Amino acid sequence: MDHDPLPGDHPETGHVSTGMLPPDIDVQALVSAGYERYRHLDEGAVADYIPALAAASPSAFGVCVAGVRGRQFSAGDADQEFAIESISKLFVFALVCHTLGDDQARRKLGVNSTGLPFNSVMAVELNADRTMNPLVNAGAIATTSLVPGTTAEEKFQSILGAMSRFAGRRLVMDGEVYESEAATNDRNRGIAHLLDGYGRMYCDPDLATDVYTRQCSVRVSARDLAVMGATLANGGVNPVTGEQAIETRYCRRVLAVLATAGLYERSGEWLYDVGLPGKSGVAGGIVTVSPGKGGMGTFSPPLDAAGNSVRGQRITRYLSEALGLNLFASAPFA
Numbered sequence: 001m002d003h004d005p006l007p008g009d010h011p012e013t014g015h016v017s018t019g020m021l022p023p024d025i026d027v028q029a030l031v032s033a034g035y036e037r038y039r040h041l042d043e044g045a046v047a048d049y050i051p052a053l054a055a056a057s058p059s060a061f062g063v064c065v066a067g068v069r070g071r072q073f074s075a076g077d078a079d080q081e082f083a084i085e086s087i088s089k090l091f092v093f094a095l096v097c098h099t100l101g102d103d104q105a106r107r108k109l110g111v112n113s114t115g116l117p118f119n120s121v122m123a124v125e126l127n128a129d130r131t132m133n134p135l136v137n138a139g140a141i142a143t144t145s146l147v148p149g150t151t152a153e154e155k156f157q158s159i160l161g162a163m164s165r166f167a168g169r170r171l172v173m174d175g176e177v178y179e180s181e182a183a184t185n186d187r188n189r190g191i192a193h194l195l196d197g198y199g200r201m202y203c204d205p206d207l208a209t210d211v212y213t214r215q216c217s218v219r220v221s222a223r224d225l226a227v228m229g230a231t232l233a234n235g236g237v238n239p240v241t242g243e244q245a246i247e248t249r250y251c252r253r254v255l256a257v258l259a260t261a262g263l264y265e266r267s268g269e270w271l272y273d274v275g276l277p278g279k280s281g282v283a284g285g286i287v288t289v290s291p292g293k294g295g296m297g298t299f300s301p302p303l304d305a306a307g308n309s310v311r312g313q314r315i316t317r318y319l320s321e322a323l324g325l326n327l328f329a330s331a332p333f334a
Contacts, residue, residue: 021067021293022323028073030322034315035063035075044302044310047282052180053083056284056301061311065319066226067294068234074223081219082299083177085281086135088163088215089143090262091228093134094246094254095162096146102253108202109134109143135261135279141192144215145201145208155203155211163218165245166228168238171218178217185213216281222297225287229295239294255289266306274317275326286312290325 021027039061048054062077097105134143149155156173164171192205201208220228231238232255236246246254258277263270270278278288284301286309296319300311320326 021065024071024073027065027067027071027323030319031063031065031073032075034318034322035061037318038311038314039076041311041314044304046284046301047303047307050177050180050184050282052174052177053283053301056082058302060284061300062222063296063298063315063319064221064223064226065294065296065323066223066230066239068230068239068292070239072223072226074226077299078222078297080299081221082285082301083174083216083281083283084163084218084220084225084285085216085283086137086140087220087225087279087281087285087287088159088218089135089140090254090258090279090287091163091166092140092147092159092215093143093257094166094232094250095159096134096143097250097253098162098246099148100146102250105134105143105146105253108146108200109139135257136264137188138191138195141188141205141208141212142195142200142202144212145203145205147211152207152211152214155207156214159211159215160218162245163215163228165238165241165243166231167220167224168227168231168240168243169224171220171224173214174217174219178214181213181217182210185209188212220285220297222285222299225285225297225299226295227297229287229289229297231295232289233291233294251291255291258289263308264306266304266308270308270313274313274320275328276316276320278316280308280312282307284309284312286316288316288320290320290323291327293323293325 046056046058060077064074064078066072147155148158189209192209195201196205231245232251235248236251237244255277261267262279276288280286284299286298288296298312300309302310304310
């Protein structure tokens with residue numbers, strides 16, 4: 001994230017991260033104001049190392065906030081679908097916690113930030129436990145290998161069902177994105193085999209890599225991400241459908257890992273600026289969770305050097321402060 005804030009990055013507000021969201025009319029006004037403020041921001045570049053993502057429009061931009069009572073507030077291209085990419089890691093980790101328990105998940109996957117890029121092989125070699133957390137590629141592929149099912153299709157259906165419960169609707173995979181990623185994921189296959197050699201894969205490494213590629217290709221919108229984040233903010237209960245997507249006791253563990261590693265090597269800066277757990281994906285999505293209040297989803301394809309949406313980061317920072325979401329704000333600021 002840019003260290004130099006644009007004018008208006010610190011809106012005047014008296015809201016703090018306790019209680020509920022502000023009144024509906026205020027939330028919608030602030031979401032609309034944030035969208036207008038950043039819609040013409042011309043920074044970053046669309047991901048081009050995955051051919052199917054390279055064609056994304058750099059002007060696409062959408063935002064949605066979903067409260068824990070089911071209300072939604074949006075602006076721009078909030079319903080435009082795109083590949084979930086690495087944001088899927090968060091919800092697959094939630095599934096594994098739900099399946100194995102959080103202690104077993106921590107032992108098998110780790111919960112510490114690597115401080116290195118998301119696809120780092122060095123992070124595997126430098127860490128004695130090999131997988132440090134489930135939100136970088138090495139840990140994420142290991143996480144996928146723990147998903148219920150013996151075949152690739154069974155594992156993928158477990159994942160698709162879990163993510164659909166979080167979204168409150170049946171999600172689908174984008175076949176074009178899957179084929180494009182499958183043709184360019186030699187590095188992920190190499191990471192999976194490296195982990196297998198260290199005993200940190202829990203099924204066939206090629207099968208796990210294929211399922212991981214599929215999960216990253218699932219289509220979502222900023223609205224979906226907002227509802228998925230609100231589900232984690234609501235003790236695992238989807239605020240739209242009322243369905244329990246994950247046991248309440250695991251939400252805090254998932255959010256703890258999200259806070260420390262969700263934006264890779266920029267996670268410290270993100271937490272410093274935004275004060276909320278968040279997860280990015282290279283198709284331009286970001287999901288953010290405000291525990292007890294709601295979730296936020298943003299979509300804008302141009303990325304910074306670390307692979308995080310530029311507009312998404314800026315509007316999330318703006319709305320975190322404008323709506324009083326920052327977890328570390330203990331009093332209103334003048």
